[in-house]
Amino acid sequence: MKERALIGRLLAPIARSTAARGLLDDAAVWQPPAGQALVLTKDMMAAGVHFLPDDPPAAIAAKLLRVNLSDLAAKGAVPQGVLLGLGLPDATPDAWIEAFVAGLGADLDHFGVALWGGDTIGGVDRVTLSLTAIGQVPSGGALGRMDARAGDTLYVTGSIGDGLLGLHALTGEASVELLSPDERAACIARYRCPEPRVGLGPALVGLAHACADVSDGLLADAGNIAEASGLKLVIDLAAVPRSPAGVRWSGADVARRLALATAGDDYELVFTAPASAHAAVLAVCQRFGVRVSAIGRVEGGTGVVVLDDRGRPLTVDRAGYQHG
Amino acid sequence: MKERALIGRLLAPIARSTAARGLLDDAAVWQPPAGQALVLTKDMMAAGVHFLPDDPPAAIAAKLLRVNLSDLAAKGAVPQGVLLGLGLPDATPDAWIEAFVAGLGADLDHFGVALWGGDTIGGVDRVTLSLTAIGQVPSGGALGRMDARAGDTLYVTGSIGDGLLGLHALTGEASVELLSPDERAACIARYRCPEPRVGLGPALVGLAHACADVSDGLLADAGNIAEASGLKLVIDLAAVPRSPAGVRWSGADVARRLALATAGDDYELVFTAPASAHAAVLAVCQRFGVRVSAIGRVEGGTGVVVLDDRGRPLTVDRAGYQHG
Structure with a gap:
């Protein structure tokens, strides 16, 4: 043309x-x-x-x-x-x-x-x-990655990892065969056509400190907040929200749960807010019909630490996260 | 990387x-x-x-x-x-x-x-x-292609066609061998690194009616003004400004002079202004050290008409402009 x-x-x-x-x-x-x-x-x-x-x-x-x-x-x-x-x-x-x-x-x-x-x-x-x-x-209200403060709670919206499962389903990866056809279709739809949090984001102005969207993967995007803010983010793996498909695919398997939190294309919001704003955060997310989960906290230090179900830090090496 | x-x-x-x-x-x-x-x-x-x-x-x-x-x-x-x-x-x-x-x-x-x-x-x-x-x-001052008025004078800055000669020189086209090495180098520099009229453009606000930059070729960009304004632009080919290299390459040859006016990559400004603004247009161009030429006028009608040295309209067909 x-x-x-x-x-x-x-x-x-x-x-x-x-x-x-x-x-x-x-x-x-x-x-x-x-x-x-x-x-x-x-x-x-x-x-x-x-x-x-x-x-x-x-x-x-x-x-x-x-x-x-x-x-x-x-x-x-x-x-x-x-x-x-x-x-x-x-x-x-x-x-x-x-x-x-x-x-x-x-x-x-x-x-x-x-x-x-x-x-x-x-x-x-x-x-x-x-x-x-x-x-x-x-003016003056824009959120960013650099505004986390020590003591903040770390939140994430929606569920994490369906983008990965959708990509797996599209490329014929064997492990997603245990999902139901409906679950696979839902994950493919989410991979192809994410739902940006256009209503909720502006409503977090004045409540949230730091905010990022989950495009590169929850842990990477949390890492960007940690780096830009000069602080450490501690994430409880057990608190990272999964969809029914994500739960079925990963169950209690730490490696698969980490894979969900490492893949990208979720387009949820990961943000920090002070404890004093907790009730307001829950209320505003409810108003927009968006699930929200407190998944960790902001501390002095650097980087992202992921805790396992018993509160022990997982260490990361080139091959991915492992028990420390 | x-x-x-x-x-x-x-x-x-x-x-x-x-x-x-x-x-x-x-x-x-x-x-x-x-x-x-x-x-x-x-x-x-x-x-x-x-x-x-x-x-x-x-x-x-x-x-x-x-x-x-x-x-x-x-x-x-x-x-x-x-x-x-x-x-x-x-x-x-x-x-x-x-x-x-x-x-x-x-x-x-x-x-x-x-x-x-x-x-x-x-x-x-x-x-x-x-x-x-x-x-x-x-606010409210932006120039555009759609604001030409019947009776306006049509102007163009700088010289037209060096972008074409620079491209010819880079691709080894034989006809540019008659240019001096300095002329070829100047045309290549202009093709590779145009000089946008960033100072003059804002100074034309309030003086010019319609304005466009010459990226697709003088005649095409003038045609865009004509179409967007719903008017006709009449251009005197003899008044279209050429560099010394352009004059040497095209001389009195109508086809080559039309080729210069049809090629793109000049990044001059082509604009219209009322006759009452003529002295002010000359003054502001002089202030910015930019050559400016009155090359035609805006009339009722549609399209672009190019007049030859004796004021006769040239007609265009698929092969380019020809004598009508």
Whole structure:
């Protein structure tokens, strides 16, 4: 498809905000509201690296949007608009492009986010996508990885590890055969189309200290909070929430439970808050219908320590976590 | 190079603004100033499509930045910050990455623009780049393609066609052998490292009606203004400014002069302004040391009409412009 047709016939109809200028102008013009800071994030995804080439194009578009909205949610920001970078091999079928744009448009509508602009290029070897998402948060209120404080409780939303099980199911990994067909389908849906915590994130402003989304894996993202805050995070493995599929797959097996906590693509929020905010944290999560679990605490020191069911630290080496 | 090293060792040192949060936080947080609208633009570039794979990496980085700054200048916006998307084949040499980042950092400093964040991915087949640039313009003042008015004079800055000659010189096209070595070098430098009109663009706010940058070619970009404004642009070919190299290469040859006006990568500004603003347009261009040429006018109608040296319209067909 020629760029002109792609923009005029497919993208312009889903870029309805004034800021997009009908995609006639190569740049968006947006008036930010007074009293708000902007949060800006960008994620790239490539076929065969971040998604499977035969994933449904609408699901790829939704995932591209949602991983960015998850970044905004982790900062407490309400998403406003996005710029799309679309790198397509010259042989990309029109039907693929149409399904991708339709999926993006539907998901933008679902989240009330505007398509402001972007760029499309041909001549690449594999579908290569980029999305820049811009959100707003009351000035001075943005959450971040660096604001944990010693004594904070560590929380995580939802359940951890279904992204891994979904990927296993898609790639035919044998161990997930013990899951029911419904459980496998639920994990695949979650891997392909995560549910960013766009409502809850902004509601945590003023309650949470540090916050991150679980994209690289719970332990890695907790590690990022620990490093950025210059503190130690202690996590009780027994408290890490699992879905019914996650419980069935891992049971009491420490290695599998650690695998769930090490894999990425969950797009939950991991955050810290002072003990004084505990009741308020539970209340706000309930208000948004989001399960929340206290999974540990913040202490002086560095790194992440995972405790087993008897409170003993597990040590990590190159092969993964092991009993110390 | 691992993503962690790339971010921590190379990118974090050039991301010094508060908004970047030391690249520790997966998103930038920026407080826009009151009374300003934001202009947001995004361009992608891929090796072998938008630049030659053996171009110097610092020049590729500078061009990626500058094509986006040119988009902002065409809206009258002062650039503030960028988000970088860096897709690298796994075998990319560290020295290439280091030179790319060093070049980007130097050019960001040159233009006083902050690196706010971005994303890096591996696993792609060719270097695939994306940059989102954000600028600011007094609220309500943004220039655009859609604001030309009948009776306006059409202007273009600098000279047109050196980008084409630079590309010809790099690819060994025979016709550029008549240029002197210095002329060829100047055209190559201009192709590789355009000079966006970042000072002049914002100074045209309040003077110019419509404005665009010359990225796709003067006639194509003028055509975008005509289409977005719902008007006709009439261009005197004799008035289209050429560099000494352009004059030497094209002389009085209409086909070559049209080729210069049809090729892209000039990154000049093409804009319209009312006759009453003519003296002010000349004065502001002089203030920024930028050559400016009145090359035509805006009329009722549609499309772009190019007049030959005797004022006769040239007609265009699939093979290019011809005498009508």
